[in-house]
Amino acid sequence: MGRNTFQFVATTVNAGSTITMGAADVAKILVSDSFVGTGIASDAVVESINYGTNIVTMNKPNTASGSNVSVTVNASPARIIDGILTKIFPLEVPKPEPLDVTVSQVAGTNTERALGHSVKFLTEN
Numbered sequence: 001m002g003r004n005t006f007q008f009v010a011t012t013v014n015a016g017s018t019i020t021m022g023a024a025d026v027a028k029i030l031v032s033d034s035f036v037g038t039g040i041a042s043d044a045v046v047e048s049i050n051y052g053t054n055i056v057t058m059n060k061p062n063t064a065s066g067s068n069v070s071v072t073v074n075a076s077p078a079r080i081i082d083g084i085l086t087k088i089f090p091l092e093v094p095k096p097e098p099l100d101v102t103v104s105q106v107a108g109t110n111t112e113r114a115l116g117h118s119v120k121f122l123t124e125n
Helices: none
Strands: 006-013 018-020 034-037 046-050 055-058 066-074 078-080 088-090 102-105 121-124
Antiparallel strands (some): 006 066, 018 055, 046 055, 078 088, 102 121
16 A cells, blocks of 8 residues: 655654654554654654554654654555555565675786676676
């Protein structure tokens, strides 16, 4: 199920890694959604949700405390099992990590490379 980015106002961004919000807002949140807002660590994602207290715990500590903080939710894709709304699971799509590749020429003479330029190059990952 595709989910769009949305916004809400958090009641409290607490010291530590918890965020308190209204019941209508917490109902839209899924584990693995990422939050952007004042006092929220960059690349922080929802680690757990307590629907009884309307408190979300992030995987990184908040950088500052505050009240009535505007939060943007970058919603993660989710899958609904058998159409039952209590069986919603996030699709774990990890953020790609850049890969460093170094290409260098192998020692030798030009006659050895005459077979083809790419034959004598070495790639190290």
